[in-house]
Amino acid sequence: MGGLLVNRRELSKFVGLGALGISAGAAITASTATAATTKAAKPEKVLRANRRAWAKEHFRGFENVLLASFTPDLKQLDEEAIRLDVRKSIEHGFFSTLAAGVAMTQAEAKRFIDIAVDEAGGKMSIATGTHGATVEEKLHMLAYAEAAGVQHILMDLPSEGSPDDLYRYAAQISESTNMGIYLWMAQKHKFKRFHSSGIPFEAFDKIVQLPNIIALKVGDPDPAVIYNLFQRYGDKMLIGAMLPNVMPFAIEGYKEQWSGAWSVEALQSPEQPVAVEFFNLMMAGKYERGMELYWKYVKPGFDFMMKTMGPLMPSGGHPWEHMKLFQYAVGGNGGRYRVDPKARDLPSVTAKDVADIKASLEARGIRPAQEISLESFLVGRTAYAKGVRPTPA
Numbered sequence: 272m273g274g275l276l277v278n279r280r281e282l283s284k285f286v287g288l289g290a291l292g293i294s295a296g297a298a299i300t301a302s303t304a305t306a307a308t309t310k311a312a313k314p315e316k317v318l319r320a321n322r323r324a325w326a327k328e329h330f331r332g333f334e335n336v337l338l339a340s341f342t343p344d345l346k347q348l349d350e351e352a353i354r355l356d357v358r359k360s361i362e363h364g365f366f367s368t369l370a371a372g373v374a375m376t377q378a379e380a381k382r383f384i385d386i387a388v389d390e391a392g393g394k395m396s397i398a399t400g401t402h403g404a405t406v407e408e409k410l411h412m413l414a415y416a417e418a419a420g421v422q423h424i425l426m427d428l429p430s431e432g433s434p435d436d437l438y439r440y441a442a443q444i445s446e447s448t449n450m451g452i453y454l455w456m457a458q459k460h461k462f463k464r465f466h467s468s469g470i471p472f473e474a475f476d477k478i479v480q481l482p483n484i485i486a487l488k489v490g491d492p493d494p495a496v497i498y499n500l501f502q503r504y505g506d507k508m509l510i511g512a513m514l515p516n517v518m519p520f521a522i523e524g525y526k527e528q529w530s531g532a533w534s535v536e537a538l539q540s541p542e543q544p545v546a547v548e549f550f551n552l553m554m555a556g557k558y559e560r561g562m563e564l565y566w567k568y569v570k571p572g573f574d575f576m577m578k579t580m581g582p583l584m585p586s587g588g589h590p591w592e593h594m595k596l597f598q599y600a601v602g603g604n605g606g607r608y609r610v611d612p613k614a615r616d617l618p619s620v621t622a623k624d625v626a627d628i629k630a631s632l633e634a635r636g637i638r639p640a641q642e643i644s645l646e647s648f649l650v651g652r653t654a655y656a657k658g659v660r661p662t663p664a
Contacts, residue, residue, distance in 0.1 A: 317422070319483045322451040323508075326423075326485035329396060330509050332550055334367040334531025335360055337397075338595055339375060339383050340604045343650040343659055348379055350386055352604035352653045357390040359603050362541035364548075367396035369425060369532035373591060374609040377408070381415055388420040396422040398532070401444060410447050423451035425488065425532065430461045434473035441474075445481040452483050453511070456500075457490030468496050472503070479507040486511055488531065501525040515546075515565065515573050522553040534580075534594045538572035540601035540637050545569065568635055575631045579624070583617060592620045599648050600628045602640040606651030620648060 317325045337360060340352030360368040370387045372380035380402055387397045399416050401424060403409040413424065426444055428437050445452060456462065458469065465471040469491055478484055486509040489497055497512050501521065504510065511530045512521045515538075521527035530550070538546040545568040552561035576597065583590040591608040599605025611617060622645040632639045640652075647655040 317449060317451075319445075319449040322423075322449070322483040322485050326451050326509055329366060329422075330486060330511075330529040331554070332364065332366045332529060333535045333547055334369060334398065334529065335363065335365045335535045336532045336594060337368040337370045337387060338373070338591055338598075338608065339371075339379070340595075340606045340651055340653075341609065343606075343654055343661070345607060345609050348382060348386070349604070349606070349651060349653065352606065352651050353383065353386045354390040355653055356598060356603050357387055359541055359598065359601075361391065361394050362602075363536065363539065364544045365395060365531075365535065366529070367398050367423070367531065369398045369400070370421075371400060371532075372402045373589075374611050377403075377412065380412065381419075384416055384419050384421060398423045398425060400425045401427060406440075406443065409444070413444070413448050413450070417448050417450050421450060423453060423485065424448070425455055426452050427455055428460060428471075428474075430459065434465065434471060434477075437471060437474040438477045441478045441484070442481060445483055448483070450483065451485040452481075453486035453488055454478070454484065454508075455488045455490065459490075468493075468499055470496065470499060470503075475504065479504055484508055486529065489513060497521065501527075515549075515569050518550065519553060519558070519562065519565070522550075523556075523558065528554060534576060534597045536601055536603065537576035537579075537597040538569055540632075540639075543637050545637070546572070568637070571635050572631075572637075575628075579627070589614075590617050592617070593624065596620050596624060596628060596648060599652065600625075600632060600639050600643060601637070602652075604652045605648040606654075607649055620645070 337353075337356055340349040340356065341347065342349050357368065368387070368391075370384055372383055375383065384397070384399055391397050397420065399421050401409045402412045416424065426441065429440055432440075456470070462471045463469045465473065487500065487504065488511050489500060490513060491497070492514055494517055497510070497517055500510050505525050509529055510521075510525070510527060512518060512527060513530055513533055518527060518530065535546055545564050549561050549564040549569050552558075552564065580590050580593055583593065591611060595603070595605050595608060607619065625643060625645045625648060629639050629643050642652065642655070646661055649661045650659045
């Protein structure tokens with residue numbers, strides 16, 4: 272690792288606690304926390320009108336994805352395993368984790384949120400999506416999430432409808448909650464019917480006027496699209512470009528300050544948080560040191576992640592098990608995932624996948640977790656430690 276890695280305490284001197292994903296208030300909470308058995312206090316409520324100022328302070332760095340862990344038979348949530356993944360997310364230095372309630376019942380999704388918020392204990396923000404088959408179900412879940420202490424949500428705009436339809440949907444969600452809302456724009460949304468760039472300008476121009484619309488997750492890899500978004504909306508919401516190869520000019524030229532929600536664990540480990548340090552160094556204007564980390568760790572890690580997951584994306588969903596594999600390889604729980612009703616043909620993790628990710632980490636100088644095997648991944652790290660083994664097929 273040489274002299275490339277930056278000591279966290281040293282780094283905090285010139286980038287501040289906020290850039291490390293921990294606000295001053297969260298640092299106080301952590302230092303005065305009571306025993307782990309005591310239920311953590313819910314984060315302080317922020318009013319809808321103040322969410323943009325809140326986001327400017329708290330949306331700094333990377334947000335990862337928190338996927339639920341289940342018991343080996345996939346019938347129940349594994350609370351101990353979920354708590355492990357929340358703790359690991361904090362150790363990575365992420366400012367937030369997106370609790371993705373995929374392939375769960377409404378009751379399970381609520382419990383998942385409760386566990387995540389409680390374990391985070393104010394040390395990081397907890398986000399969630401707009402879950403439910405109908406708008407009414409979505410609003411019910413959002414009310415529950417806000418009461419539980421969730422701070423912001425990812426809003427998936429409808430793929431169908433006119434710009435006015437998109438605005439009305441966004442306004443209904445926005446007006447129902449004090450939580451911050453970030454939009455998501457990707458090729459799956461079919462927004463090219465509005466403009467060849469894929470940006471629904473007419474809808475976005477109105478949506479960004481809503482007071483708790485705080486950010487935009489950009490899933491489009493085209494630098495021209497990202498440029499257009501920063502130029503048109505950079506002073507109205509925080510643009511989060513996902514691709515690391517865009518981040519150097521986006522951070523220096525447009526003051527990008529966050530990126531999420533994706534499998535950042537593919538690039539680093541809690542002990543060697545090279546992606547977080549790269550981003551923080553770039554935000555602090557330490558470009559030469561930041562780019563050293565980019566070329567040595569960030570680019571190879573991201574390239575491997577896309578090589579692994581890219582071929583699976585045409586299935587129509589995110590490859591959930593492979594996302595859990597990236598977390599598992601650097602200390603997370605792992606574990607099989609339920610079949611996603613929206614993408615039933617997503618493949619399961621194989622022994623080759625496990626071997627490949629271990630080799631990739633080692634080639635980059637990132638130390639994998641101590642226990643790495645398909646057997647351990649399939650049942651999850653916490654269950655494996657208790658002697659549980661996969662049932663023979």
